Amino acid sequence: MFSPIDSYDVPGVVFTFGGNSLGTWVSLILAVLLFIGFFVRMIQHENHAYKAIIEHTPVEKGPVAEGEPPVY
Amino acid sequence: MTPEVEDALSAMASVNNEFFYWMSIALMMLIHAGFLAYEIGASRSKNVLATAMKNLLAFATIVASFFFVGWFLYNAMPSGFMEFSDAAKAALPWSDNMGPNTADPASGIFWGAFALFAATTGSIMSGAVLERIRTSGFLILTVFVGSVLWIIGAAWGWHGSGWMLTQLGFHDVGAAGCVHMIAGFAALGILINLGPRIGRFLPDGTPVTIRPHNLPLTLLGLFLIFTGFFGFLMGCVIYSGSGYATIYGSPTTLSAFAFNTLMGLVGGIIGAYVMSRGEPFWTISGGLAGVIACAAGLDLYHPALAFVIALVGGGLIPFIGKLLDKMKIDDVVGAVAVHGGMGLYSLVVAGIFLAGYPNTDGNPPVSFWGQMIGAVVFAALGFIPTYLLSLLLKKVGLLRIPPEVELQGLDLTEIPATPYPEGIPVTTMRSTSGTAVLVAGEEVK
Numbered sequence: 001m002f003s004p005i006d007s008y009d010v011p012g013v014v015f016t017f018g019g020n021s022l023g024t025w026v027s028l029i030l031a032v033l034l035f036i037g038f039f040v041r042m043i044q045h046e047n048h049a050y051k052a053i054i055e056h057t058p059v060e061k062g063p064v065a066e067g068e069p070p071v072y
Numbered sequence: 073m074t075p076e077v078e079d080a081l082s083a084m085a086s087v088n089n090e091f092f093y094w095m096s097i098a099l100m101m102l103i104h105a106g107f108l109a110y111e112i113g114a115s116r117s118k119n120v121l122a123t124a125m126k127n128l129l130a131f132a133t134i135v136a137s138f139f140f141v142g143w144f145l146y147n148a149m150p151s152g153f154m155e156f157s158d159a160a161k162a163a164l165p166w167s168d169n170m171g172p173n174t175a176d177p178a179s180g181i182f183w184g185a186f187a188l189f190a191a192t193t194g195s196i197m198s199g200a201v202l203e204r205i206r207t208s209g210f211l212i213l214t215v216f217v218g219s220v221l222w223i224i225g226a227a228w229g230w231h232g233s234g235w236m237l238t239q240l241g242f243h244d245v246g247a248a249g250c251v252h253m254i255a256g257f258a259a260l261g262i263l264i265n266l267g268p269r270i271g272r273f274l275p276d277g278t279p280v281t282i283r284p285h286n287l288p289l290t291l292l293g294l295f296l297i298f299t300g301f302f303g304f305l306m307g308c309v310i311y312s313g314s315g316y317a318t319i320y321g322s323p324t325t326l327s328a329f330a331f332n333t334l335m336g337l338v339g340g341i342i343g344a345y346v347m348s349r350g351e352p353f354w355t356i357s358g359g360l361a362g363v364i365a366c367a368a369g370l371d372l373y374h375p376a377l378a379f380v381i382a383l384v385g386g387g388l389i390p391f392i393g394k395l396l397d398k399m400k401i402d403d404v405v406g407a408v409a410v411h412g413g414m415g416l417y418s419l420v421v422a423g424i425f426l427a428g429y430p431n432t433d434g435n436p437p438v439s440f441w442g443q444m445i446g447a448v449v450f451a452a453l454g455f456i457p458t459y460l461l462s463l464l465l466k467k468v469g470l471l472r473i474p475p476e477v478e479l480q481g482l483d484l485t486e487i488p489a490t491p492y493p494e495g496i497p498v499t500t501m502r503s504t505s506g507t508a509v510l511v512a513g514e515e516v517k
Contacts, residue, residue: 008174015171024166035136042208043470049486054476 085313086177092311093181099303100188102296110293111199113286118481119203120491126207133211134194134218138187142219149227152235185307194218196255199405204269209470217258225250225453232321240442241431245318246367248418254454256412261459265466268402279397294356321432324371331375336366336382343386358386364414368422419447
């Protein structure tokens, strides 16, 4: 469906969507947005974690992880 | 020679070329395994997993961002300014060359090797800022250095068409300048804004040793880095079917690199051992310092000279560390001394011993002043932008963790696991009376 080639007879681009295509651009823009989104999410996580430790609630809500420290 | 034989030889050269750099990439991964072990060991037990996360995420973010912008910058900026040459256009992340292409067996493998160089450059700073930098702030800085700054420096001074080569005859085959100096001076810029760990200096400025929680792990980590550096130096030569050349196009051999890398490594260890009076951390750091001290001229030094250069370089690093202590700069792993100091030393020494050596393709010969100008450019390129960006991050509260977090530890704060659920080992320490006593591994605050 996303193949740019019908055969391997002529050497050239074989990556999904093909060179300079809409699919390539959408993938690239999505990748960059997710990359930036990772930083935003990380900063949010840090702010939440710092606030929790300052308020003496160091363990975040969620499933217990292996070796998780106890709540003080 | 028949066309069939020529085709077979051409195909074989292409396969060998890809495999050569594939192995270079694989070996360079060991540098990151080493950084991980080294920095985990250098941390106190309350920051072990956060340190590991910082290393992993630095690697991840640099490689991704190097695909987005880094490779383009290398190919676009050899003249000093951005130019949209054919090579630059081919390095744009949406070009036909930046993905699987059966007609291009070179772009991906060279991009991969340079991505690992980038990750190495960015990760060098990681240890210096341990235990008090915000991971997000560090990642912003390391992406900036790993995917922008160092690769601009490489385009200028570590490229067959770079302006430093064509105008100055600059010579630095092992990337002492664009990788080590830029990373070391960038680390210095960050450290000035970041400040020392709580308790690292007394109010009168006296430095307090904050012990690594696992010094043997730091030693293992550095040995992994040594191993990985053989992959790093593989990537510093151009391999073709007819032999090897330096990144500047002058002929060389891996034998040359083997002589001087090993002699530099051992010279650095010995020099650091003597001058630090057998301190393990500085001694093993001396090995890395020795390789970096010789890096600029690995293709040309006599091995005995490489040994001497490295021995002196290894002997210098504890004193650079003490100088930073006097300035109340807390560099946890000695990155500024080992990478910044030795990168600078390497370029200056190459200017002394390699002055007059010819370059190829009509480029000017190596000169002392060409090396000095190159060193100043790399120092400024590493320090100034990183200092300014870290200052900006400090202003917006993204550089340093709150003191409450620093005291209780990053693992407890932001990592949903603990490294040593059954406790940490007890350490034998010398008491003030000189008798050996057992005490729990206590944190200095």
